[in-house]
Each structure stands twice: as structure tokens, then as C-alpha cells.
Amino acid sequence: MDQPDAWPTPQKILVILAHPDDPEFFCGATLARWARAKHKIIYCLLTCGDKGYNDTTKPEDLSTDELCATRHREQNAAAKVIGAESVLFLDHPDGYVVPDLDLRRELVRVIRKQKPDVLVTCDPQDLFAVYGINHPDHRAAGQAALDAVFPAAGNAAYFPELSTEGYEPHMPKEVWCSHTNQANVTLDITETWPIKLEALLQHRSQIGDIEKFTERMKSRHTESSRDENPRYEEKFRVIKYG
């Protein structure tokens, strides 16, 4: 059977997620595989992750502005490892993303400007993650991106002010939601898993002990595979139009 991502021509793929490091964590191996298949990938991140403090990155050592700048740098480096072409930062405050009409309009503008064939985001209904409660920004980003795609992006009657700005309606052909418990597509991305790991390691401010982090990531292989011969998967809810 054909792979669901076996597109016959190069696709333009727009990835809309909340934070720096979300693209790599949620679906980095898939994005790396697509970049190597000559598809053009653009990231659009809603926040700059300016509250991403942890044991090694503490508020007393780093202001939110400095952390924001660090995270831009790290994200650009990670995107380069993945093979993404560019990163668009919307720089909303970390932790406060709300899927309201202003954000929807902003994302409709991005979609109409970039005209992606494929839009990647995350599942807004994924409340319980393996690590606890899924971050509200993740859910809000997924909700805002899906609401922007349908019914607004392809319909000129929505946000007519954007048409006045010169942005014509555009509808992606496919939407891929990562970070989901409602997957209908599972990709074996074992081959590009090491690239995902290398890209994740660019987010140095977010990683405490590199060895422990690497071990934890390596242990996330499929249940049916073993440490000696691990297989890795990334799952998506895919919606196809037309």
C-alpha cells in the first residue's frame, strides 16, 4: 500500500505549533523525512517559549527576553538539522495562548500568505499526555490552527479585511495533527529518528542531563521492538480535502 505521505510532487508544508521544540518533539522525524524527500517545510510558532525555565535555566539567571532570544537561536538551529526552510515566530507570550478570533485571523493570514499544500498542527483534544496534562498552549495552538483552516482560510467571506490586504483565500489539501490519541496514520520513521534526536539536542536550554534525555528518547521505541533493534513511530490524525 502507498504511504499516506507518498506525494508525487514536492509539497509546501506549513507547521503551526505553540513553542520552540514542539515541531521536533511532536513530529521531528516525520518532518526530517519530508525534508529529505524534497518537500519544503516552514515552521510558524505562536510563542517564543519565554517561560520555558527548568533546573538548568533559571529565572534569576535569565530574563524572559533573554530566554526568548535563546529559544529563537536554538529553534533556528534545530530547524536547520530537520531541513526546514525557515521559522516564522509570532512571539505571543508563552503560556497565555487563547484560540480567539484575533489569533484565528492571524493564522488565516499566515495560511493565505504561505499557501501550504499540507498543514501540520497538533490535536486540541489531547488533554492527557504521557507526562501529565498536555500544555494549554499546545491545545490552543491546535484549536486555532484547525479553526483557521476550516472554514475561514478558503472562504473570502471570512476576514474580508485580509482580502483588502491582498491575501486571497487558500485551502490546504491535507491537515496532519500530531500529538494525538485519535491517530489514523502511523508512520515508521526509524530511519530519521536519529535526526529528530540531533535536532532536539539543539534546544539546549530545555535539556538538563543530555545523557539521561538521550536515553529517555531512545527508550520510546515501539512496544514490539527491542533496545538492540528499536523501531520508532510517529502518529497523526490526518484530514484530506478534495
Ligand SMILES: [Zn+2]
Ligand atoms: Zn510545547
